[in-house]
Amino acid sequence: MMNLRNITLIKKNRKFKYSRYVKKQLEYDVNKYLNQYTTPLSLEKNKTTLEREIMVLSHTLEKGLSHKEIKPLFGYKVMTQLCEYIKEYSQTTGLDEYILSLGVSIWMEYNKVNSNLNDKLFEIPEHLKKYCNSEVGAFETSKDNYFKYINSNFESFSNSRRSVRLFDTKSDEIPLELIKKAIGLAINAPSACNRQAVRVQIITDKELINKISSIQGGNRGFGENSGALLIIKSNLNYYYPNERRIPMFDCGLFTMNLLYALHFYQLGACVLNGSLSEEQEINLKNVVNINDNEIIASILSVVNIPDDETIKIACSFRRKPDDIIDIN
Numbered sequence: 001m002m003n004l005r006n007i008t009l010i011k012k013n014r015k016f017k018y019s020r021y022v023k024k025q026l027e028y029d030v031n032k033y034l035n036q037y038t039t040p041l042s043l044e045k046n047k048t049t050l051e052r053e054i055m056v057l058s059h060t061l062e063k064g065l066s067h068k069e070i071k072p073l074f075g076y077k078v079m080t081q082l083c084e085y086i087k088e089y090s091q092t093t094g095l096d097e098y099i100l101s102l103g104v105s106i107w108m109e110y111n112k113v114n115s116n117l118n119d120k121l122f123e124i125p126e127h128l129k130k131y132c133n134s135e136v137g138a139f140e141t142s143k144d145n146y147f148k149y150i151n152s153n154f155e156s157f158s159n160s161r162r163s164v165r166l167f168d169t170k171s172d173e174i175p176l177e178l179i180k181k182a183i184g185l186a187i188n189a190p191s192a193c194n195r196q197a198v199r200v201q202i203i204t205d206k207e208l209i210n211k212i213s214s215i216q217g218g219n220r221g222f223g224e225n226s227g228a229l230l231i232i233k234s235n236l237n238y239y240y241p242n243e244r245r246i247p248m249f250d251c252g253l254f255t256m257n258l259l260y261a262l263h264f265y266q267l268g269a270c271v272l273n274g275s276l277s278e279e280q281e282i283n284l285k286n287v288v289n290i291n292d293n294e295i296i297a298s299i300l301s302v303v304n305i306p307d308d309e310t311i312k313i314a315c316s317f318r319r320k321p322d323d324i325i326d327i328n
């Protein structure tokens, strides 16, 4: 005979089994991350960590090149490190030519903007010069020029979007209605079972923008010039444990669609890393309302480029399709 006590016990047992199953799913990912994430270069220097470092340092310098006024010898330490890694990497077997080309080209750009530099350290070795590519650094443009392809075909439109970081200019005010219109397009993004669990927190208050920019940390010199920050997050309550990677995936699809939508409405944007540490997240929760059931994917810095302003945009040179395709 089933009595109330038995039913309660059965339910308890089912709950226990379910939580064990949830744990197993999450542990699978934790182990994957633990085994596969690369360590800091100071702990392990190998081909992969060198490649990662060359890409990250090159990007750091590329961002530096997006300033209108470049201070002499900006990023000297970063450049010194990059030169050392490139030289070392160029000796490895089976090297990735894209990475070498990216690093050497940034090195060349750095030397160009510091043409009066007399440091032997920064002389590019002869055998590396053939890797130089002109598609790196930053290009100067106006608002009209930057958005001139917004009504063109998708090929031109897609090729014309880049991250906009307003280093030396403050964004004009952004009408809330325009952001809402862009979000209205972004919501066309597919989502698992059409659950549309992505949420966008819009921050336009200057003081809050400054606080959040300083908590995020990866926007030095341009975050505070944003006209708005958009926190892209997802509600975990909408997902089963075996869908554990989907909240971030849904946010990613939404974010890309939003980037295109903002571009279409002539607003510049730059994704800011939302992989916050526990401490950063606590600090963020102290200034804006983030629920415990929400996971943050990214923060977008959105800008309204002033009409008569000349801005500089990082080129962010890309790989060729064959580089990233595996045909079986």
Ligand SMILES: Cc1cc2nc3c(=O)[nH]c(=O)nc-3n(C[C@H](O)[C@H](O)[C@H](O)COP(=O)(O)O)c2cc1C
Binding pocket: 059, 063, 161, 162, 163, 164, 165, 218, 219, 270, 271, 272, 273, 274, 298, 314, 315, 316
């Ligand atoms: C997940 C993610 C995190 C990013 N975080 C930052 C960031 O913290 N700071 C920053 O300046 N750019 C950040 N970016 C922007 C990338 O640097 C940029 O998208 C990349 O260099 C390609 O350039 P593009 O957007 O101009 O095509 C991020 C982009 C993504 C997708």
